[in-house]
Amino acid sequence: MNEAPPKTIGILVFDDAEELDFTGPLEVFATARQTGLPIEIFTLGWPRREVHCAKGLHLVADHTLADGPQPEALLVPGGMGTRPLAKNDAFLALLRQKLDGADWQLSVCTGSALLGRTGLLDGRRATSNRIASPFFRDSAPRATYVDDERYVRDGNIVTSAGVSAGIDMALWLVGQWFGVELARTVQTRIEYFPEPPYADAAD
């Protein structure tokens, strides 16, 4: 297991991927890059470069998953698009190959269900969106589901809870990979000092 920080980060996108699942981490990683870090970040579309995301964004990915470069860290977002993908054997075989080629395997929300379907989470601790935990458990029956953490690291596999939790995970990873001071710089630049309104929302 290569624990060195990745020099390339690939972000998977697909139809009905959840926008904030991947734009949160993208914002964090790319803000770190802008401080002068020698890392490359790119998007990988499945099955084509053009995808229509869950909340309406229409994206053109930098590459396709099949033909794009192998990233050293691969991030898999969630969203309703994970449901059909969880049953798509051709996709899952390619995803497993790309995950095996990466040093770091990352997911946000129900992206971890896709990791689970490839078998990658067998015997591992992992998390997912709380609301979607039945989907996760069904997709990763040999994983230990963690339901009380924003993100869970097991080896070089890091899975996060739902949607906005990907921001916390990405900031934490920047700190682990490149140092806590850089993570704090990123936090300041994106003004991530959250104050959710109506603070007594049910957790």
Next chain:
Amino acid sequence: MNEAPPKTIGILVFDDAEELDFTGPLEVFATARQTGLPIEIFTLGWPRREVHCAKGLHLVADHTLADGPQPEALLVPGGMGTRPLAKNDAFLALLRQKLDGADWQLSVCTGSALLGRTGLLDGRRATSNRIASPFFRDSAPRATYVDDERYVRDGNIVTSAGVSAGIDMALWLVGQWFGVELARTVQTRIEYFPEPPYADAAD
């Protein structure tokens, strides 16, 4: 001033717009919509539908700003792309027309500098990204700059601080427009119970 909740929300995008500035609010508003709210959300590209955002996302907007529908709420994100736009008279004239046609004028980060450049913030209280406050003050010399709030409402103009603050603003607006219970439902669905790591980052 029409204080009714908007039935349409338009999100401006342009080259070097900051991804999280608009994808955060999009996620919040669209998650509210998915509960059954009769609202429409669309993106408006300037000057064309295809734009390349600040952190590398390549988007195809639903419409152009010039030819798209007039939204009842118009959200203007920030990002380095605001610098050339702040000097683009043709853009600023069109933006002012679209802002005047909307019931609600919203901005995230340095989007408020663009609102300022149209004259819309004259005599108003508003905020922006803290780091970019000189740009905001220069662009909105007759506004009162608020530097200690995540978002500021003055009439139907609501401006937020940098990048991730747009999520807080959008959740607050969902509560104001459609009720606090719906805002809490959205907060739960996107699991916005943030736990920034390395918590003693400089504020």
